[in-house]
Amino acid sequence: MSSIASLRHTERLVQLIARAEEASARLVAAPTDGRDRLAAIARREQARASARLDASPLTEATADEVDAGGAVARTKSEESGAREPRGSWSRALRLEGMPTQDIAAIEYANLLAVWDQESVLVQRFARDPLDVLAEIHGRLTDGLVDPAVVGRPRTSEQDVHDGAHGQVVYRGAPVAELADRLAALGHWLRAGADDEPALVVAGVVHERLLEWQPFEAANGRVARVAARLVRRRLDTAGLAVPELDWVADPLAYAREVAATIRRRGDLTRWVEWDAEVTVRALEHAADTAQGRPPPAPPARAVDALAALGEVITVVEYAEAAGVDRATARADLAQLERARLVRPERGTAGLRVRRTRSPDPSADPV
Structure with a gap:
């Protein structure tokens, strides 16, 4: 593998690739009735979660107003002149007197607009990835940044902060290296990524863009859109929403990028973690599209789970x-799909945490 994607195909990753392909096949075979409705739900969910992952204060009321065709049209009609680039909400609020919900409304509407174009962008991304990244950046920052910086590598150093306390979680790539790094990523996507499963390519693209922070603003949103374009090979309708998992703990999301940097570019643990979240989303989407709950785990799995503690290896x-380790892994995968356990981050699937009791009556109210 190239330096763009230094990783090992571990046993865990191979298992996740197989699960992703199985979920993808189920999505293809699912009834088409109701697919537009599910896609509309996914469209809104991913946009709301992605905005909040970038520390947007977007409220449900503002998002609902945008969905109803309100807030953005009013806000954009009141704008005049170019805006300064925004690398974070704290910078935006210092530079602008514009109310935060008006800014949030534009960011959310732009995310929806990009989703609407993805069926076209996905075809072009394979041929001209850097041009498409620049276009995505332009669409996501429409009405938010100076047009002169749209789609161009940033010219100022950029840090990613924790949002709550303003502490630096990690620093973006040096400005002087951005053009070369992006060129290498584009070359890999055109010439080397075809040999990799879509699940792996999506994880690599996601991490590299998050780590490098190539643009003056909206880098997280650009990274997640680009990863989703790759995932469309597994989920053509865009029904899976892994953003819902990441937004549950945005700081852990950023810290995993920082941990990858400390591993000197080894993406193995990142891609495994990214794949775990994506596979859960794909399996949930497939179950929903097929109109049925996930299959029940075998009785032995439920019995064993009841006898063990909160964290289980x-x-x-x-x-x-009373099974071998291969069967144990398969059983734990079924328990995960039933949402009874969740893999512990960074353990390669060797340790899981119970999320609820197999007996609903035993769960606290």
């Missing part, structure tokens, strides 16, 4: 269930 599960 593959070895502990295998001993409790």
Whole structure:
């Protein structure tokens, strides 16, 4: 693999690739009735979550108003002149007197507009990835930044902060290296990525753009859109929304990028984590599209889970269930799909945490 995507195809990653392909096949086979409705829901969910992952204070009321055709048309009609580039909400609020919900409304509307174009962008992304990244950036920042910086590598150093306390989580790539890094990514996507599963390519694109922060603003949103364009090979209708998982803990999301930087570019753990979240979203989307709940785990899995603690290793599960480790992994995957457990981040699927009791009556109210 090139330096763009230095990673190992671990046993865990191979399993996740297989699960993603199985979920993709189920999405293709799912009834088409109701697909537009599910896509409309996914469209709104991903846009709201992606905006909030970039620390937007977007409220449900503002998002609902945009969906109804209100806030953005009013806000844009009141704008005049170019705006300064925004790398974060704190910078935006210092530079602008514009109310935060008006800014949030534009960001949310721009995310929806990009989603609407993805069926076209996905075809072009494979041929001209850098041109498409520049176009995505332009669409996402429409009405928010000076047109002179749209689609161009940033010229100022940029840090990613934790949002709550303003502490630096990691620093973007040096300005002097951005053009070369983007060129290398474009070359890899055109010439080397075809040999990799879509799940892996999406994870690589996602991390590299988050890490490098190539533009003056909207880098997180650009990274997630670009990753979704790749994932469209698995999910053509865009029904899976992994953003809902990431937005549950935005700081962990940023810290995983920082951890990848400390690993000197080894993307193995990032891609595994990204794949775990994506596979959960794909499987949930497939279950929903097929109109049925996930299959129940085997009885031995439920019995073993009830006998074990909150955090469970593959070895502990295998001993409790009386199965070998390969079967233990398969059982834990079914428990995960049933939303009874969730893999612990950074453990390659070797340790899971219970999310609820297999007996609903045992859960606290």
